[in-house]
Amino acid sequence: MIATQLLLPKISYFSILPEICLIVGALVMLAMTSMTRNRITSEVYTGITVLAGIASIGFSIKNYHDVLRSGAHLVIDNVLAIDGFSVLAAILVSACVIIAAFLTQNFVDRENWSGPEIFALMLLAGSGAQFMAAANDLIMIFLGLEIMSISLYVLAALDTKRIQSGEAALKYLVLGGFASAIFIYGSAFVYGSTGSTNLGQIASFFATSYYTHNGLLIIGMILVIAGLGFKVAAVPFHVWSPDVYQGAPSPSVTLMSSIAKIGGFAALLRILMTALVSYKADWQPIIYILAVASLLVGAFGGLVQSNVKRMLAYSAINHSGFILLGLVAATQVGVSASFVYLIAYSFIATGVFSVVTILGSKGDQNHDIRNYRGLAKKHPYLILGFAVLLFGQAGIPGTVGFIAKLSVFQALARSGGPGAYSLVVVAIVSSVVSAVYYLRVVIACYSKPDEEVIIPDRLFSSSLSFVSPIQTAEGHIGQEHEGATLLVEDRVENLQTADEDTQDFRIGIGSSIAVILTSGIVVVLGIFPNLIIDLANHATFIF
């Protein structure tokens, strides 16, 4: 009998210890819950999550030292790259998971959730994002993408008491599945035209061969960009994000807005800057258009929102546009700048959503800007942290948001490509426009409870039909045919009665840690930007 021998690659487990830590953490929690009879408190889960995250950071730092000492290397049959970019991205992902875990602890207590699912899924999503950041193969990127996405779909659906959560998850699942399909379809085209899915081999293929007819490859490239563009919510692939952000439970959104962007951008940057870098002239215009569209839609779309989570979804779209600017530059400086922006944005976004989670109060429904009135009087330090984070989003000097914007602008201007200067101007205008809605939130918090908040004209917002199905569902489940104006009035009434008790909440220790940590980071890195700029200069790809 002839035994066909299966060729298995040599797996260097040491290199993927950061990912393993997160996965083991998730498995331990699940096993523990099924094996013990007593109910395990959320503190234990949080502890395990944080420990797994810290261990993951520890091993990533070890990897980082290896990279600095002996250079970047490929492992496991060349599908994973251990280079500056991947290890730093892994550290960032773990940091976001840790912060989100602190926050989730208070959230699950408040909502009386039991069970380890949310923590386990957060860890799994984190490992997926780390795999995406390290993947050096289109298939591996797809695997990472799916690990992350499927975890996030479930995270969005976790709030079983609210119908909106299910709706958000369904939207995310259907559109996300579609995007994954588009990505793998594009990968097939790229494979068809180059004969490999390995990014390094694709790059070396282009180094030795030249296509006179490259239509197949271009189609593949566009599909890959579209698939990843969905994950990072770049316009025109953004339509899911406001609905999902609004409907999903707030801690899930915290994670969605940070690690999904890290993973997505890491993969996008790596594919375009390593494998397809010789086709720079072809993908640069596409990225240029995506950047401009994201900047403008993100800035102007957020103006008319009265739901803060929805508004922050547009803000996330806007930030995607900024991160894409580094890719438009298509230089190593640009990659570093994008990475600086990713670091800054991840901390700011986790911080802002932490505060939003706290302010959501029991039921996680309290997200209308009108409900924020007078909060500063009741929770001065929380709102101060919130203001710092929002100013960070707006890119006010003194916060890390400004440093991030400065980095991408200078990278873009230095690249000197066609339209670089005009893109800088578009980006700056967009940052000012988006500042409007950040400031509205700050003003609402600092106004008196009965004071009028500067909100968009009711007629304006309803006539543009920015009221989404979810918003309709929020007011009247099953009565979608109600007029929008009536709906708004009705909600205002509800909110006014709810105002008193929704603002009297206690801020848990976990949430406090999350907010203090992120707002502190935002200010400290804003004043001493050397720390991240130097790190980001090491965020290079192996090729």
Next chain:
Amino acid sequence: MTQTSFPFLTVIVLLPIIGGVLLAFLPVDKLAKYLALGVSVVSGVLALIVMLLFKTGDAGYQFVTNHSWVSSLGIGWHFGVDGISLFLMEMVALIFPIILIATGDKTKNNTYSAWLLILEGACFGSFLSMDLFGFFLFFELTLIPAYFLIIGWGGKERNKAALKFFLYTLFGSAFLFAAMVILVVIHHNQTGVFTFDITKLAHTKLSYASQVLLFLGFSAAFVVKTPIFPFHTWSPKAYSEAPTSGSISLASIMAKLGTYGLLRFDLNFFPQASYRLAPILLTLGVIGIIYGAIVAAVQRDFKRLVAFSSLSHLGFVAIGIFAFSTIAMNGAILQMFNHGILTAAMFLIIGMILERTKTIDISKLSGLQKAAPVLSGAMIVVILASLGLPGTNGFIGEFLILSGTFIGHRWWAVVALGGVILSAVYLLWAYQRAFHRKAEESHSVIRDMTIKEKLYIAPLIILIFFIGIFPSTMLNKISPSVNLLVHHVQQANHIVKQPAYAASYKSSSAASKNKHSNLNATELYRPDAPTSRLLYAAKTTSNETNLQMKTGSVK
């Protein structure tokens, strides 16, 4: 050049900021205002020492401290003071302690004092920074405390006013941000050095077209901040809705950030664009003077009146800057200081009136003079100084600006002169309505100035007369730097052929390393250039005649 090893400027900038941040988090509600005052006074005293140690006759930067901050982006912790920024620093140092004394009543908690201190530090930082990034950082940082002062302690429509103020100025600075990045990148492409150091950036070679674009980008921020007509629409609302402290910081201090920016950056980096586009700025300045004065005359709200009168007075500063004569520019810098003092005094007195009568509607006030003679006396002094009565500081500033402008830009000066008369109209008319006439019942028994109020108004009144009588004490310190700047612009526009200080140059090793050796001739910011007042006098007159000949030949 550092006279002493003590890092004066770093301490002056950082002390209020650190103090403010600490104050916000320390549980010292009652003590807060005294601590804040203490910090502010220490900074002020240090600023005073800097002025006393300041070498008169030195055109370059003094007390320079330069440390690397963000090495990879060429950003430095780089501070220095020269004749242009010296008195603006003094203005900040003087006015903030007064604000803290004057407005620290019971409704204000430690957050209030904290914001004021942070604002003070940010203002110091913007005036003293020699690094473009640092300037921008502090320039923007001023927005946040001002914004919180308005939304925290402002009037009825404070939310709208704060939002409008913040966004309008942020929109202006966005263009500054873009232009700044582009300028730095162009400099990087030319020299291979990525730096935000303004003395190095001044050597960037720019084509005329890019100078114009960058000039517009930089100016966008400054004309909004100043404000210069027609970018002033945020200011009346912001001034009138802000609390007294906010109005003073906005009008006396932060407005100067705009004119200072025009002076320091536009003229330095884009001398040709500044020179050729000057008629636009001059015209806007003159329109602002006349328009502001006319609109001020019909205001009923005292604070709005001051807002429009500020527009009018800052128009004078603008024409003083863009007349490109040393006399006018000296006047402009002096007038910036004067305006700071006068506006602060005016807002303080308006604050007192508001506190006593609960209104600052001019039509509802009447006969205050009988009830409060000292208060009225202080007000009339400030008003007379503001309309430029000889013997007061307002006269010196306006006279220098108008006479300097008249040399090169005759008709602008002639029209602007109308503003002086109009300012007498609206100020005296307002005074007459509010302070004369028969007192209304409710106003007939108001309290006069208390001792505390007299004490903090007194330094401002003394300064009004001191500068009015001995202006040379200030002008001697201002003029070397101004001469240098005017010369820089004239040389870039080939109005004068020979560099005035050519003989005194010592080419340092750093300069000789410069690839563009032909730029060394324009490297005028040499702090150790030996100078004498005689040389200035001679050079000033020669520059004026040159300018006159040039403009004459154009006509």
